[in-house]
Amino acid sequence: MLNQIRIVMVNTTHSGNIGAAARAMKNMGLSRLYLVDPIAAVDEEAIQRSSRAEDILDNVVITATLEEAIADCGLVVGTSARSRSIPWPLMSPRQCADRAAQAAAADNEIAVVFGRESRGLTNEELHLCHAHVHIPTDEAFSSLNVAQAIQVLCYELRLASLPAENDSADEARWGVDWDYPMATHEQLNGMLQHMEKTLVEIGFLDPNTPKQLMSRMRRLFQRAAPDRMEINILRGMLVAVERTAERAHQKKGEED
Amino acid sequence: MLNQIRIVMVNTTHSGNIGAAARAMKNMGLSRLYLVDPIAAVDEEAIQRSSRAEDILDNVVITATLEEAIADCGLVVGTSARSRSIPWPLMSPRQCADRAAQAAAADNEIAVVFGRESRGLTNEELHLCHAHVHIPTDEAFSSLNVAQAIQVLCYELRLASLPAENDSADEARWGVDWDYPMATHEQLNGMLQHMEKTLVEIGFLDPNTPKQLMSRMRRLFQRAAPDRMEINILRGMLVAVERTAERAHQKKGEED
Numbered sequence: 001m002l003n004q005i006r007i008v009m010v011n012t013t014h015s016g017n018i019g020a021a022a023r024a025m026k027n028m029g030l031s032r033l034y035l036v037d038p039i040a041a042v043d044e045e046a047i048q049r050s051s052r053a054e055d056i057l058d059n060v061v062i063t064a065t066l067e068e069a070i071a072d073c074g075l076v077v078g079t080s081a082r083s084r085s086i087p088w089p090l091m092s093p094r095q096c097a098d099r100a101a102q103a104a105a106a107d108n109e110i111a112v113v114f115g116r117e118s119r120g121l122t123n124e125e126l127h128l129c130h131a132h133v134h135i136p137t138d139e140a141f142s143s144l145n146v147a148q149a150i151q152v153l154c155y156e157l158r159l160a161s162l163p164a165e166n167d168s169a170d171e172a173r174w175g176v177d178w179d180y181p182m183a184t185h186e187q188l189n190g191m192l193q194h195m196e197k198t199l200v201e202i203g204f205l206d207p208n209t210p211k212q213l214m215s216r217m218r219r220l221f222q223r224a225a226p227d228r229m230e231i232n233i234l235r236g237m238l239v240a241v242e243r244t245a246e247r248a249h250q251k252k253g254e255e256d
Numbered sequence: 257m258l259n260q261i262r263i264v265m266v267n268t269t270h271s272g273n274i275g276a277a278a279r280a281m282k283n284m285g286l287s288r289l290y291l292v293d294p295i296a297a298v299d300e301e302a303i304q305r306s307s308r309a310e311d312i313l314d315n316v317v318i319t320a321t322l323e324e325a326i327a328d329c330g331l332v333v334g335t336s337a338r339s340r341s342i343p344w345p346l347m348s349p350r351q352c353a354d355r356a357a358q359a360a361a362a363d364n365e366i367a368v369v370f371g372r373e374s375r376g377l378t379n380e381e382l383h384l385c386h387a388h389v390h391i392p393t394d395e396a397f398s399s400l401n402v403a404q405a406i407q408v409l410c411y412e413l414r415l416a417s418l419p420a421e422n423d424s425a426d427e428a429r430w431g432v433d434w435d436y437p438m439a440t441h442e443q444l445n446g447m448l449q450h451m452e453k454t455l456v457e458i459g460f461l462d463p464n465t466p467k468q469l470m471s472r473m474r475r476l477f478q479r480a481a482p483d484r485m486e487i488n489i490l491r492g493m494l495v496a497v498e499r500t501a502e503r504a505h506q507k508k509g510e511e512d
Contacts, residue, residue, distance in 0.1 A: 024404055029394035051401065087434050136414060138285035148280055148407045155408050158392060178343050
């Protein structure tokens with residue numbers, strides 16, 4: 001999908017933005033940068049800001065007009081603030097990425113068009129687009145740096161190009177790329193019982209008025225979902241505490 | 257939510273990145289920037305790249321250590337490439353934003369921590385974090401500019417702070433911020449019938465062998481879902497064509 005997408009920058013004035021855009025694109029797996037009537041050159045500043053995305057800069061396509069840059073595209077989306085003249089189909093970056101994915105699946109070339117640092121795209125340029133995309137911003141400060149806008153769109157395009165993943169926050173913790181298997185409930189429970197016993201031994205927990213202490217500890221450890229190594233470490237700690245308690249008892253015995 | 261979130265940059269070397277980060281934050285409605293042991297100063301370059309986000313720079317908090325910068329935070333998320341030493345809870349930017357929203361709803365301060373341009377965060381710094389966040393990138397080119405990484409996270413944080421919207425792509429076209437109501441089916445159908453009649457009149461459509469032409473036109477216009485002004489324009493065009501056809505007939509009549 002991503003190799004069917006071209007990023008089009010119109011009339012860019014700062015070469016640093018061209019370099020930063022190339023880097024942002026390459027980070028997200030895009031590679032095709034078009035410059036329409038650029039004011040800035042692909043110069044040392046651009047190369048320096050591209051930070052080893054020079055290959056993107058080497059392959060830049062420069063055109064005199066926007067029409068040339070998008071002529072063979074089945075989907076052209078232009079970045080825009082909210083409606084200028086007549087309203088135009090307007091998408092969020094996520095919707096834009098989904099639409100791009102559909103267009104790519106149907107073998108289309110896709111262009112996402114970004115305007116001038118000073119004033120974005122003109123109405124005429126916007127009217128060449130099938131639809132517009134607006135990056136949600138704070139209303140009081142809505143003008144993103146163009147390379148930053150490209151970063152956000154390329155990020156969403158990349159996400160749309162990846163196979164759908166289970167987005168559960170638990171995935172971030174469980175199993176995926178972890179180094180030990182989760183402790184079984186029996187192992188976890190054994191540790192908690194060991195903990196309770198140890199806390200009584202050291203006089204911290206009064207078995208007659210336990211209140212909710214062990215429930216809270218159970219809740220904490222079950223929420224943390226320890227793995228087997230963590231359980232082993234915790235049990236080792238509890239054994240060390242018990243041994244210390246034994247020595248204290250013996251000491252006390254000696255002193256009596 | 258967003259005013260409970262601080263962006264923390266550790267040991268930043270390029271002042272331009274500080275400025276660009278301030279702009280990216282302000283675009284997304286965040287305002288609290290912390291610099292831990294910065295190498296770069298908040299200088300002219302930073303101010304220039306912040307592009308009127310100077311208020312963010314004016315309010316920067318500078319600390320000597322990361323611990324100081326995050327001491328009062330209930331949630332600390334550090335940006336990371338995939339597991340370094342032992343695996344750590346790892347989230348995508350979207351998951352991170354959802355978790356931040358939950359933490360904010362429970363009145364916590366939240367820190368999102370970004371590392372050095374050259375080498376990100378150290379293992380020790382990463383181990384101070386409750387969880388890590390990884391921005392999905394192309395594997396072959398995974399190092400984002402730090403201000404770009406801040407842009408992506410702030411974008412996701414902003415989205416998570418907004419009321420849930422109907423994310424249907426149709427919303428982008430229907431009703432919301434449009435200037436005329438949609439044509440009713442009767443109006444649209446009337447236009448298509450008018451079109452068919454006109455196309456026959458001008459000899460384009462052969463009523464005896466119509467094939468699928470009008471079905472395709474119907475499909476196109478129904479897909480475009482015209483509004484009432486568009487229908488009026490189309491009907492006006494058809495009337496003009498009909499008048500032209502009449503004049504052509506009269507002319508022909510005169511010539512016979």
